[in-house]
Structure formats: structure tokens, C-alpha cells
Amino acid sequence: MQFKDVIGLHKAKDKLLSQFKQGRVSHAQLFLGQEGGGNFQLALAYAQLINCKNPSENDSCGKCSSCLKYQNFQHPDLYYIFPNNTNESVKKDPQSELFYKEWVNFLKTKPYFTLEDWTEELNAENKQLIINKLDIGSVNKFLSLRKSEGKYKVILLWWPEKMNHVASNKILKMLEEPTPDSVFLLVGHQTEELLPTIISRLQILNIEKLSAQEITNGLMKIESLPESNAKDIAALCDGDMVKAIKISSNPESGLIYTDLFIRWMRACYELRMENLIEWIDEISNLGREKQKDFISYCLRMLREVLISNYTDGSLNNMNDAESKFAVRFSLFIHAGNIGFFHQTLNELNAAIERNGHPKMQLLSVSLKICNYLRLKV
């Protein structure tokens, strides 16, 4: 993967390029950014760059023997560590190495992905995926092998937050006593879940969130969408490329959320029980993940409406249907009730996570919203 294949992230790319050109390749770096925003892809492109035999001003060459292997997602000097667990084919002592075939296949078929996608791919049923001591232990073996052709031996570790305690301590030792020419690239999302001692050993690269324009460009490139469709979808995704790709493969889901949101707010405001019950039945039929997606959609819309209330609209990012609704709805959203909306919707999200049939919670949340909409500024 070359930098040019990674959507947006120009600031992070510039920083990496400038370090590379000055010969400052850090032996341990944390690519820190939101899930779905491309931090894994950027780390992989960076690994390709530092091993490229003929890099240009701004990118790896994409043609040398090292680049070709990287572009096939496999290189003898590249080692992946990722969360895993037992499944149908690996029944005990799971570790990343045992899932390489599935992993490389996964990388080849999914331009952008989340841990949830990988969990599904692995078919680990409902088990939590973790990175365990065997995973980190195997890094020693990898590092003891002779380099094949690259300048660096790269360990690309996805989701360091999923390392258990023993794995964390094991990797800490390696970071404290680096092997020459080894480069650890950790692709993480929240520093709070990592040991402070590990953080202190890492150079942190903060990766910016993708803008709506970048998501639009990405959808046009990856999904070959026309610009207007891509723009509508990008407006729903809050910097999440994975979500954008998912919506574009099911283009109606985005519009369905807008419609659901408008009807919900109307039914709450008018307090028409029959409309409310019908609406609750409808949303109860969506799966748990869609319900959670819908809640995050509601939170985004409320934020947009609040912004439109206090600014000239230049900071807004809504599609046509949303903007139209926001004009009238903005009369009901203000600093005096936005906090209540947030708290209640976040509680609803947690309730949905606990059980997938939250009819009672939906009713009680709807009645609360009815009150919030009536609060004056």
C-alpha cells in the first residue's frame, strides 16, 4: 500500500515523510487515530516506504521487489500481530501467526475495516479477541531471523489496547531494549487503555480525523460513487471511512436514518402514542448494530442542529434532507436541553448493548424527549 492509496491524512503523511527524509525512523511508533479513519492503512504504507528500494519525494516506488511484496500484504520482514481467539480451526493456544492466511485474505478484500469486521471474519463466536503472551513471544522469533532484503524488520501491531497484562509487560521489555533495525508500528485508538510505561516508549503520531470532503473523495475512488451520492453519505459518517463504505453498499440505510429521526422527533413532540408505538416497532426490527448506528446518527444530528443554531451554518455538514428539517427543528434544540438529549441517548445506547430488544427503554426515552423538546432556552 502506498501513501497515495491512503485516503486523506495529509498532515500525518507529511510528518512521516519529513521524518523519513531526515533519516529519523523511530524504532517504536504509535499511529493514534479513530477506528475506521485509516490509521492501519497509513502504518502499512509507512512500513512499505521505509523498506522501499527506490522511494520518490512523496511515496514508496510501488515497483521494487520490496514494494511488490508489501502490496501483496506479505513480506518476510513484516510481522503482523492482531487480536485473536480460538475458533473452529484453531481450538487452543491461539496466536496471530495461526491466522495469517485469513488475515492476509482479509486485508486483500477490505480496503478499510474495524475490529468488529475482523471478529466476524474470524468467526470466534462471541469471544473477545485479545493479544496474548504467545503473540508477543513470537515476535522474538521473528526478530531473531535474518533480514531478507528490507532495511527494517517491521512489527505491525493492530489494536495494542487488546494486549492482556502479560503481553503488555512482554512488549514493554522489547521496547526498552530495541533490536537494531527493528521497527514497531502500533496502530491504536485510545492511549488510556495502554500502560503509561508503554506509552512513554513510543513516539506518538496523532492522526487527524478524515474530513467529509476526504470521505467523499474516498467513496468516489473506492466505491466509484458519483460525487453527489458520495457527499450525502460522507455527511453521515463523522470521519469514519468504514461506515461510509458500509452505507454505500446499502445506500438506503443513511436516508432511512434521516427519515426515522424526523418521524421520531415529530412523534415525541406531538406525543401521538399510536405514531410512537409504530415507530418503536419499526426500530425494534432493526438489528442491534443498526440500532446503535441510529443512535449515533441521532447524536450527530442533534449536534448539527445545535451548531446551526449558534453559527452561520458554515460549520455544518448536513445533506439536503437534513438541512431542510434542521431549519424548523433548530427552534427546539438549545444549550438548555442538549445535555439531557446526550445523556439519555447514551444510556439508550448502553441499554441496546446489553440486550437487543429495548422496547421499554425506547418508550421511556421517547417520553423523556417529549419533555426535553418542551424545555425553553
Ligand SMILES: [Zn+2]
Ligand atoms: Zn519500492
